[in-house]
Amino acid sequence: GTIEDQECSNCEITSTPMYSTPRGILCNECFNYWQKSGLMRPELYRNKSSLKKLKQPPKNMCLDLNSLKSNESIDPIEKLEDDIRHELSVIQLHNQSIEYLTNQSRQ
Numbered sequence: 115g116t117i118e119d120q121e122c123s124n125c126e127i128t129s130t131p132m133y134s135t136p137r138g139i140l141c142n143e144c145f146n147y148w149q150k151s152g153l154m155r156p157e158l159y160r161n162k163s164s165l166k167k168l169k170q171p172p173k174n175m176c177l178d179l180n181s182l183k184s185n186e187s188i189d190p191i192e193k194l195e196d197d198i199r200h201e202l203s204v205i206q207l208h209n210q211s212i213e214y215l216t217n218q219s220r221q
Contacts, residue, residue: 117132117133117134117139120132120139121139122139122140122141122144123137123138123139123140124137124138124140124141124144124148124154124155125141125143125144125155127141127143129141129142130142133145135148137154143155
């Protein structure tokens, strides 16, 4: 079908007009938000019909209460900071290896 027949790749609404972007097909609201901010529109703005779709996990994916509870306790900012610390330590190790190899080749 045409672009107008598709659902928004961000909020899954099927209203018009729709816009084709590098981020996929976007509805008018998501498109305007993306153009102004450079970011995808957050979930809190999404329509209620898309929330119904989010309640079911994807096929072949199993969620249990323990995994949901453990995910709740992880602060997303803290997780990102941990990821950054890990990547910085990897970079530091690489830099040390480069320095060691550079010194070895000079001898």
